[in-house]
Amino acid sequence: MNTKPEITISSLDASRLESLIERLPNKRLPGKIYLGKELARANIVKPQLIPTNVVTMNSTVRFIVDSTKEDLELTLVYPKDIDLSGKKISILAPIGSALLGLAIGEQIERPKPGGGTLKVKISNITYQPERAGDLHL
Numbered sequence: 001m002n003t004k005p006e007i008t009i010s011s012l013d014a015s016r017l018e019s020l021i022e023r024l025p026n027k028r029l030p031g032k033i034y035l036g037k038e039l040a041r042a043n044i045v046k047p048q049l050i051p052t053n054v055v056t057m058n059s060t061v062r063f064i065v066d067s068t069k070e071d072l073e074l075t076l077v078y079p080k081d082i083d084l085s086g087k088k089i090s091i092l093a094p095i096g097s098a099l100l101g102l103a104i105g106e107q108i109e110r111p112k113p114g115g116g117t118l119k120v121k122i123s124n125i126t127y128q129p130e131r132a133g134d135l136h137l
Contacts, residue, residue: 004108007038007101010047010130013057014039017091020078031092034110038097050130053104057091058134060127061099066107066119073126076100095120 009017017039024032055061055076062073074089076099082090089096098110098120107121129135 004041005102005106007042008050008054008103009039009042009044009101010050010056011044012047012135013100014042014044016057016078020091029092031090031094031097034094034097035091035100038100042101047130047135050128051103052128052131053125054128055099055102055122055125056128056130057100058127058129059125061122062124062126063095063099064121064123065095066121071123075127094118 017035021032021036021039050056057076057078060073060075062071064071074087076091076096077088079090079092082088089099091097091100094110094113095118098108098118099122102108102122104122104125107119109117109119112118125131
């Protein structure tokens, strides 16, 4: 896959993520680099205008990892919200930043930290804060 799908991010998520990037150490952290690139290419809209089929922060997303055919359901969270439940994924993880802004049915490839590529496809969004009216304003 040579082209990346268009992504849409809420202005609230974009602001919080830009702040997160600024607070991260200046090292070449892959998660920081990928997230910065995604924010730079994103279509940013007000939280109320986010389509209901788009992955936003704190969304619970069902997706398939192409290489393993693994079907996962995880909640996309800020690093501070990770816990030991195994049901959350950080926005700084390669898959985490890949999920942000994608719509149901879309897929994206991302380089894996150890080499090769990782392709994920969104199959469902079981919870999206904006759709539920949880705009966190």
